[in-house]
Amino acid sequence: MNYRSSWMTAELDIFRETFRRYLSSTLSPQAHKWRNDKMIDREAWLALGEIGALCPDMPEEYGGLGGTFAHVAAVIEDLEFELPEMALPVAVHNAIVAQYIMHFGSHAQKQRWLPGLATGQSIGAIAMTEPGGGSDLRSLRTRASRKGSAYLLNGSKTFITNGQVADIIIVAAQTAPDQGAKGISLLVLEADGSDGFRRGRNLDKIGMHASDTSELFFDDALVPAENLLGGEEGRGLYQMMELLPKERLAIAVSAVASIERMVEVTTDYVKDRKAFGKPVLEFQNTAFALAERKSEALIGRVFLDWCIERAIKGELDQVTASIAKYWTTDKQFETADKCLQLHGGYGYMDEFEIARRFVDARVQRIYGGTNEIMKVLIARSL
Numbered sequence: 001m002n003y004r005s006s007w008m009t010a011e012l013d014i015f016r017e018t019f020r021r022y023l024s025s026t027l028s029p030q031a032h033k034w035r036n037d038k039m040i041d042r043e044a045w046l047a048l049g050e051i052g053a054l055c056p057d058m059p060e061e062y063g064g065l066g067g068t069f070a071h072v073a074a075v076i077e078d079l080e081f082e083l084p085e086m087a088l089p090v091a092v093h094n095a096i097v098a099q100y101i102m103h104f105g106s107h108a109q110k111q112r113w114l115p116g117l118a119t120g121q122s123i124g125a126i127a128m129t130e131p132g133g134g135s136d137l138r139s140l141r142t143r144a145s146r147k148g149s150a151y152l153l154n155g156s157k158t159f160i161t162n163g164q165v166a167d168i169i170i171v172a173a174q175t176a177p178d179q180g181a182k183g184i185s186l187l188v189l190e191a192d193g194s195d196g197f198r199r200g201r202n203l204d205k206i207g208m209h210a211s212d213t214s215e216l217f218f219d220d221a222l223v224p225a226e227n228l229l230g231g232e233e234g235r236g237l238y239q240m241m242e243l244l245p246k247e248r249l250a251i252a253v254s255a256v257a258s259i260e261r262m263v264e265v266t267t268d269y270v271k272d273r274k275a276f277g278k279p280v281l282e283f284q285n286t287a288f289a290l291a292e293r294k295s296e297a298l299i300g301r302v303f304l305d306w307c308i309e310r311a312i313k314g315e316l317d318q319v320t321a322s323i324a325k326y327w328t329t330d331k332q333f334e335t336a337d338k339c340l341q342l343h344g345g346y347g348y349m350d351e352f353e354i355a356r357r358f359v360d361a362r363v364q365r366i367y368g369g370t371n372e373i374m375k376v377l378i379a380r381s382l
């Protein structure tokens with residue numbers, strides 16, 4: 001069966017072939033070290049920038065390749081296949097941070113931040129979640145008070161991907177607390193020049209070990225007024241609502257790629273592994289379990305491709321993105337569990353890819369809006 005994603009192009013084929021080869025030969029061998037360090041080397045970001053995998057959909061005048069969301073999706077898929085350790089950090093950088101700056105930034109803001117994000121000299125992070133809650137974004141408590149030509153940020157964030165290394169952090173904060181959701185704004189904090197900004201611990205997680213996740217603290221942290229994204233206060237919630245579908249789609253892209261990869265590695269494993277004198281694939285339970293997973297992988301892929309097409313055209317809506325995020329990540333975790341089982345005891349060993357994919361899959365149902373929140377959004381459309 002030869003299925004080809006409708007959004008693929010001959011140009012992307014060439015890019016992806018080089019990219020995958022580079023990942024598997026040069027960067028993937030370093031992943032073990034990064035998992036131990038709980039951090040990805042900065043050189044790897046620069047290498048991705050060099051090869052054109054950072055901000056590939058940004059216009060050339062801002063350092064990108066002038067591509068579309070197809071390029072963003074292709075990079076996430078390839079990373080998920082060859083170097084899953086970088087799939088989340090790069091998705092945050094490409095599919096979230098760069099998107100906010102491109103969509104809502106002024107020309108000057110784009111000129112200031114996008115070229116560095118495209119080369120990997122600047123690493124991006126987005127800080128929405130607070131210790132007091134992540135799902136209820138309207139109640140966030142970090143405050144940004146205007147003082148002359150700057151804002152002073154006060155509060156804290158948690159679970160921030162790339163938080164240990166980020167140079168540019170988009171912070172969601174209240175600029176007019178009395179106006180509730182209408183008082184939320186997005187400020188771009190440049191980590192280097194901001195006194196009063198402090199990175200907290202690199203949090204210990206059960207999976208995603210190479211991706212750093214941090215607490216961030218703001219104690220009169222200085223953000224120049226011109227770093228207000230879009231230049232108008234109170235637009236933050238609207239800006240987040242507009243771009244969350246893309247963020248959620250990016251999570252679905254990695255979920256489906258991971259499902260496909262797990263089916264592939266598990267199929268190889270059960271063809272090779274023998275019990276009772278024959279490959280375990282010849283037990284009907286094993287074959288049926290994989291037949292089900294393979295079917296779901298293809299069904300997920302076709303739906304995902306339809307969503308990617310809509311994102312390329314700028315037509316991906318909130319509900320469709322929520323369906324994609326919730327369904328594919330639930331399936332990813334289910335697939336990880338079933339495929340791990342088919343590996344027997346080896347599946348529980350950290351050195352086996354399926355074991356790592358199992359723990360990494362779990363969080364996909366939580367971040368980017370939990371799958372329960374996805375169902376709340378879908379249910380509102382009933």
Ligand SMILES: Cc1cc2nc3c(=O)[nH]c(=O)nc-3n(C[C@H](O)[C@H](O)[C@H](O)COP(=O)(O)OP(=O)(O)OC[C@H]3O[C@@H](n4cnc5c(N)ncnc54)[C@H](O)[C@@H]3O)c2cc1C
Binds near residue numbers: 126129160162369370
């Ligand atoms: C590894 C990792 C990386 C992350 N990266 C980032 C990042 O880069 N930037 C960032 O800002 N955040 C990030 N997050 C945070 C993530 O987005 C939040 O954890 C998530 O949105 C949930 O928020 P919470 O943890 O506060 O859970 P809560 O909001 O406290 O939710 C707890 C439980 O209640 C349920 N719940 C809440 N409200 C409802 C409701 N209305 N209906 C039904 N159920 C509900 C939730 O589904 C969940 O099961 C990351 C988290 C992790 C674990």
